[in-house]
Amino acid sequence: MTRPMTTPSSRGSDMAVDEVVAAGRPSSRGVFLTRHLPIGAAIVLALFAVPFFAPADLANALTRILALALLAVSLDLLVGVSGLPSLGHAAPFGVGAYAAGITAKEVTPFAPVPLLAAVVAGAVLSVLVGLVVVRTKGTYLLMLTLAVAELVHVLAGRWTAVTGGTNGLVGIPAMTLVPGGEPVRLAGIRYWYVLAVALLFFVLLVVVSRSAFGRSLRGIRDNEQRMSSLGYSTFRVKFTVFVIAGAVAGAAGSLYVVQSRFVSPTDLGFEVSALALLAVVIGGRGSLWGAVLGTALVFYLRDEIGPLLGGRGGLLMGAVFIAAVYLLPRGFAGIRVPRRFHRRQEAS
């Protein structure tokens, strides 16, 4: 945005300046109501309508993508909003999945209970891990989170009594929507449940990102040293967001289990962490909704296109990643031709 030269006679251009400046802050709520809300509502409606016209296969695929999208969005809160790169976000996801699966098996398959267990498990793991790793930054943080996730991965494979070892956790019952009620076997209903919970947590993450705390997170991302010289305990800020992201990743894990009814150590392995990070980068760091699109693309490529290429899916993924970095440096979220057009109209 350039600052127009104001000649004394041009009252008109003065007013234009005021409008442009006003667009910077207070009217973001206006933009939200007029532009973001209708688009968001339309997308939610379209997603809601999927089971009415699509086959169960598609609903199942979308259910899985929604769960993984929630994982990616929670990772985006860490990586994109707060500048804390994690290569181990599959750990709280997987621990949440195990917690949900075990709770469904041993306690009750009534949906909110495994969900809550997963959230708590993801949060507890993140508290323990966060106390250590959040004190580091950049590459060190990346390596430490990776190391912790690998530890959890190995543990999941070895602790056979609890996790079922490398065979995975089997025999997870189908969820119920009333305590002791009928198990849900319809793909459509399962999809709606996952959609509703994923949306709930997505909205929660958006609220966090737009809150005063979210502004502190961006401050940490931009200039952590300045934050501490302004009197912030940067550890507290980073630790809090780490735990929030871990809790939501745990919730995502429980949604994943609702559909697959199976957890194995692979679900908290390096590949899941890496693909989630890939989804965030392709989607555009810091936008949250971009990560949803990124997930859809990444997992569509892996699960649908990859098998057609006879084991060369990784190659395609690599090519897409390189293309995304060069062609969309700010991801899907960075594409905003219509908006720029709008602004030009206002200014003229």
Added chain:
Amino acid sequence: MTAVLECTGITKRFGQLAAVDDVTLTIDRGARHALIGPNGAGKSTLFNLLAGTLRPTSGRIVLDGRDVTGKSDAWRSRAGLAKTFQHSSLFQSLSVADNVAIAAQRVSGDGLRLRRSARSCPDVDRCVDRCLQQTGLSERSGSRVSDLSHGERRQLEVAVALATEPTLLLLDEPTAGMSAAESDRFAHLVESLPKEVTVLLIEHDLDVVFRLASRISVLHLGRLLADGPPADIRADEQVQAAYLGTGATEELFLPAVGT
């Protein structure tokens, strides 16, 4: 007059080199105190010792009656010490208003709150408006930091510092790299700061120093060479020698421009 900051015998050694050597300095409440000295005099080291980014080898620093010698810069900031850095240290991707709001919400305690929307903190918004107005940035509130000029960034640094409601404001070479016009505007900004805020100015530009300072301390080779009102400093032969070596040094301190 009471002291806002008292340093007693502070020394900072880097190996054999004593960058700051046994400096004892008192900054009075409401003062416009300037710290000057030739290159390598230890000004920046002293600044970092006061700001809390370095720990002194020995000596004591007392801020508002509290010993802060071993405290972190974050702790000192919460105790009312604000600073601007020699190289702008701002939040590049955020708007001007958000930069100030980050400082303001730390003070109001909203910085860790999840339920408070960033768009509805009345205390924070009021503080942001006030600080931007004081520093002449009101009409730039929606701009990104990356779109600001060098001078405007320095103004924003001050706005951010003011938003922490400081009792003592440290300015580290604020006019470095500024044009004459920008320097002049900046000096005007410092003059217009509220009187309750004590200012310690570390500065190269002697015109700015003599225009603003109510008291001047001169640092040379890590030691405090002179400390007193501007008129005394101007007449001090030791100071003149330190700045230009012995020789014709009158012009440097001539009361020429605007003083």
